[in-house]
Amino acid sequence: MPKLKHLLIAVLFACLTFSNPVSAQRDATGADPIFEYLGLERPANWETLSRDQRFQLLEDLGIYPENGSKYQGQIPSDLSLYFEKQGLTEPENWADMTFAEKQNYLNQAITKKDNISPQEVIQENPLSKLIGLDIFNLNELSWKDLFLFFGYWAERLVIIIMFVKPAVVIFKTNWLKKIFSWRQTMGWLSTLLYFIHALGFIILYDLFGLAAWNKAYLIWGGLAGMLMLILGITSNKYSMKLLKANWKKIQRLAYPAFFFILAHTSLSKHGDLRKFLGLGGFYLIAKIVEIIWQKRKTNV
Numbered sequence: 001m002p003k004l005k006h007l008l009i010a011v012l013f014a015c016l017t018f019s020n021p022v023s024a025q026r027d028a029t030g031a032d033p034i035f036e037y038l039g040l041e042r043p044a045n046w047e048t049l050s051r052d053q054r055f056q057l058l059e060d061l062g063i064y065p066e067n068g069s070k071y072q073g074q075i076p077s078d079l080s081l082y083f084e085k086q087g088l089t090e091p092e093n094w095a096d097m098t099f100a101e102k103q104n105y106l107n108q109a110i111t112k113k114d115n116i117s118p119q120e121v122i123q124e125n126p127l128s129k130l131i132g133l134d135i136f137n138l139n140e141l142s143w144k145d146l147f148l149f150f151g152y153w154a155e156r157l158v159i160i161i162m163f164v165k166p167a168v169v170i171f172k173t174n175w176l177k178k179i180f181s182w183r184q185t186m187g188w189l190s191t192l193l194y195f196i197h198a199l200g201f202i203i204l205y206d207l208f209g210l211a212a213w214n215k216a217y218l219i220w221g222g223l224a225g226m227l228m229l230i231l232g233i234t235s236n237k238y239s240m241k242l243l244k245a246n247w248k249k250i251q252r253l254a255y256p257a258f259f260f261i262l263a264h265t266s267l268s269k270h271g272d273l274r275k276f277l278g279l280g281g282f283y284l285i286a287k288i289v290e291i292i293w294q295k296r297k298t299n300v
């Protein structure tokens with residue numbers, strides 16, 4: 001018989017799957033007015049690019065939508081990074097210039113770019129990807145890159161914490177047991193990293209008013225953050241003594257927190273629940289195998 005907690009996880013999983021208003025209405029169109037405003041021709045391979053590649057291309061140009069939203073055809077209001085990347089000063093009358101005038105102006109940058117060293121051309125390499133930071137271009141590090149870096153590691157630690165329990169039960173290796181014994185420390189560290197990440201983005205994207213929290217990925221992030229704070233604060237011997245039997249119940253908040261984090265990062269990166277369903281589904285399978293394994297052990 002499945003226990004109540006397992007049913008709850010399954011219900012939560014189903015709710016998240018079908019309650020994604022933002023991704024349903026999002027798409028990566030709206031590029032034409034953006035490119036026109038930037039004074040650029042739309043790239044010839046635009047139609048063949050995936051949604052993520054399109055966002056990446058726009059970000060590489062140095063333009064970001066406001067408040068951390070994704071592009072839906074809105075004209076970027078802040079072009080400072082765009083011009084900075086081109087090595088040009090932003091003309092005051094940019095908005096009034098014709099497309100041809102803008103192209104003429106940008107041609108100066110193209111001539112300058114011919115002198116760029118190969119180092120500057122490196123956008124991404126496997127090591128940077130692994131670390132979550134473009135370590136070969138630290139001089140171009142933006143606040144966004146930095147706060148994302150903290151978020152990546154907060155999420156990675158949570159993933160390790162969640163998967164290590166089924167892994168230890170199934171594989172029983174010593175190195176997994178060692179990682180298992182570090183769970184509390186990893187929990188504290190991930191709370192600290194998430195806190196810097198969240199605070200950073202709250203300031204960077206001006207998320208102080210409730211109205212700014214109108215994106216599904218932010219709401220899931222906020223909920224996950226609240227649960228992580230509760231978990232981080234109560235993960236110590238003093239709280240254990242104080243809360244007695246309730247302590248274990250509070251620690252179970254790690255499960256919804258994990259799924260909320262996956263929903264947050266999945267929607268933020270892809271605008272859909274692909275990652276949430278993939279990793280979340282894999283975790284559910286691992287958990288079911290763990291329970292079966294444990295039952296078999298007690299029956300022997």
Ligand code: HEM
Pocket residue numbers: 067068144148151152153154155158190194197198199201202205207218221222223224225228261264265266268269
């Ligand atoms: C109040 C809580 C939170 C806020 C305000 C917040 C804010 C944000 C924002 C604005 C982004 C998108 C940045 C962009 O692409 O422009 C983001 C992405 C991200 N967040 Fe959070 N976040 C919160 C909680 C969390 C938590 C709890 C974690 C993990 C433990 C987390 C991990 C991440 C990661 C890994 C990404 C990058 C996703 C990707 O593009 O691959 N965040 N967050």
